[in-house]
Amino acid sequence: MGRTYQDLLAAAREEIPEVQVAELADRLASDEAPLVIDVREQAEWDEGHVPGAVHVPRGYLESRIAGVARPNEPIVLLCAGGFRSLLAARNLREMGYDHVESLAGGFTRWKQAGNHYDVPQTLTAEQRARYSRHTLIPEVGEAGQLKLLGAKVLLIGAGGLGSPSAYYLAAAGVGTLGLVDDDVVDASNLQRQIIHTTDRVGMLKAESAKIAIEALNPDVTVNAHATRINRDNVLDIIADYDVIVDGADNFPTRYLLADASLMARKPLVHASILRFEGHASVFLPYDGPCYRCLFPEPPPPDLAPSCGEAGVLGVLCGVMGNIQANEAIKVILGIGDTLSGRLLVYDALGMSFTELKVRRDPNCPGCGPDAHLEFRDYDAWCAGIGRHVGAVQA
Amino acid sequence: MSTVRVPPVLRAAVGGVRELPVPGSTVAEVLQSLYAAHPEVRAQLVGDDGELHRFVNIYVNDEDVRLLGWLDTSVDDSDTLLILPAMAGGAR
Numbered sequence: 001m002g003r004t005y006q007d008l009l010a011a012a013r014e015e016i017p018e019v020q021v022a023e024l025a026d027r028l029a030s031d032e033a034p035l036v037i038d039v040r041e042q043a044e045w046d047e048g049h050v051p052g053a054v055h056v057p058r059g060y061l062e063s064r065i066a067g068v069a070r071p072n073e074p075i076v077l078l079c080a081g082g083f084r085s086l087l088a089a090r091n092l093r094e095m096g097y098d099h100v101e102s103l104a105g106g107f108t109r110w111k112q113a114g115n116h117y118d119v120p121q122t123l124t125a126e127q128r129a130r131y132s133r134h135t136l137i138p139e140v141g142e143a144g145q146l147k148l149l150g151a152k153v154l155l156i157g158a159g160g161l162g163s164p165s166a167y168y169l170a171a172a173g174v175g176t177l178g179l180v181d182d183d184v185v186d187a188s189n190l191q192r193q194i195i196h197t198t199d200r201v202g203m204l205k206a207e208s209a210k211i212a213i214e215a216l217n218p219d220v221t222v223n224a225h226a227t228r229i230n231r232d233n234v235l236d237i238i239a240d241y242d243v244i245v246d247g248a249d250n251f252p253t254r255y256l257l258a259d260a261s262l263m264a265r266k267p268l269v270h271a272s273i274l275r276f277e278g279h280a281s282v283f284l285p286y287d288g289p290c291y292r293c294l295f296p297e298p299p300p301p302d303l304a305p306s307c308g309e310a311g312v313l314g315v316l317c318g319v320m321g322n323i324q325a326n327e328a329i330k331v332i333l334g335i336g337d338t339l340s341g342r343l344l345v346y347d348a349l350g351m352s353f354t355e356l357k358v359r360r361d362p363n364c365p366g367c368g369p370d371a372h373l374e375f376r377d378y379d380a381w382c383a384g385i386g387r388h389v390g391a392v393q394a
Numbered sequence: 395m396s397t398v399r400v401p402p403v404l405r406a407a408v409g410g411v412r413e414l415p416v417p418g419s420t421v422a423e424v425l426q427s428l429y430a431a432h433p434e435v436r437a438q439l440v441g442d443d444g445e446l447h448r449f450v451n452i453y454v455n456d457e458d459v460r461l462l463g464w465l466d467t468s469v470d471d472s473d474t475l476l477i478l479p480a481m482a483g484g485a486r
Contacts, residue, residue: 251482272481275402295480299449307483356456
C-alpha cells in the first residue's frame, strides 16, 4: 500500500532533526557554522537566499553533493517552506551524510524573521538577450555586463564627442549616465551631434540626449545636469560617478576637470577635436600622467580656436567619441590596455593614428609631489590674463 | 631633412600643408629652418624671451623632447618632429 505525502514527511521528521531559524542564525554567526545548502530551484534562489548558502537544486542534490560537502560535515538543508529539504535530507542520510538537518519553515520563515538575505545580481531574460554579444566575449561575460550595469559615467558635454560616446555607452548598458551641458540644440549641431534630432532643435541638449538614450535602452538611468560645470559645483557633480568622459569644448572646463579629477581621484577619459584632427588619452589620477603632465598650460586663445571658429569634420567626432566610450568601458571592466600614458593623435585626412608617449612629470603642477592643487579662475587663466603677457613664466 | 608635422592651428602659417621636410641636425636647427621659411610660425611658438612657449609640446617620433635632450635633441632624415599644442574642441 502506497504512502501519502504526509506519511513521507512524518517519516522524515522522525529521522531528520529540524533546526529553527533563530538557531541557524546564531550558529551561522558562530565559529561552528554549518554548511547551508539551498535546494530550491534557480528562480527561487535568484529572488534571495541565506548569505553564504550553497545552491544545489534538489534534483541534482545526490549527484552533486560529493563536490560540495564531506559526509561528516554538519549540513543544514533549506527550501522555501521546509518540506522539500526534509525529504532531501533523508536521501543524504542514506548516502552517509550523518549530520544533516533541515531548516523548519525554510527561507520563507528566515525572511519573515527579519534575517539578512542576499539577492544575487543576475541579468534578466531581457538583458541576457540584449547584451548577448557582450556576454559571449570572455573578457566581458555576464559578470562584466553586470559591472557595466552598475557603473556610473559622467559625460561632460552632450555635443560632438558626447553624442557618440553617450549613445554607445547607453547601448552597452552602462547603468547610469550623467550628462552635463547647459546648451540648447542648434541646427548647426546636427552635422555631428547625432544624439539630437531636427525636431528637438531649441531643447536643452541634456534633455534631448536623455530622450534618445531612454528610447535606446531602458536599463540606463540618465541624470541630465543642464548646468555649466564650474569650480563651485564640479566636486558635487562628479562625486556620484566612477568615470568622467571629457568632451568639453573649451580650455577652462578641461583644466577644471583635470584638477577636479585629481582631487576626487576619478579616471578622466579625454578627447579633443579640431577640423580633421583628434586627440585621445586616459588620465588615471596618481597612477599615470595627468592632463597637466601633458599640457601644463593652455595655449592662448588665438592658438586655441574652438570648433565653432575653426570647424570640425562631423565624422571625426564619431571616431573620437567612440574611442572615449571604448576606453571608459575598459576602465570600468578593468580589461586591456587603456590609453593611460599615451596620447593618440588621429589625422582623418591622412588616415593615420600616431601614438605619443606621455609620462608623469615629476614637476607637474597638477599631480606632482610639490603641486598645490586648488581651483583657480580658469576663465581668466585660459584667456592668458597674467600669463601669456610677455614671457611665459617657468 | 626631418619631417615636421604641423598641427591644424599652424597650417595656415606654413601654406596649408600637414607636414613638410625641414633641414637641421637638432630640434633647434629644424625649428630655426622652419622659422626662416615661415616666420609666422615663430610668432606663434616662441615668446618675447626667445623661449618656446610652455603650451607647445614638441615630439621627436613618439617621445617628448622634454624627456630627450630638449632643443639639442639630434634628429636625422628618418625622424618626424611633431608640434603639438593642446586642443580644446569637443562639444560645440
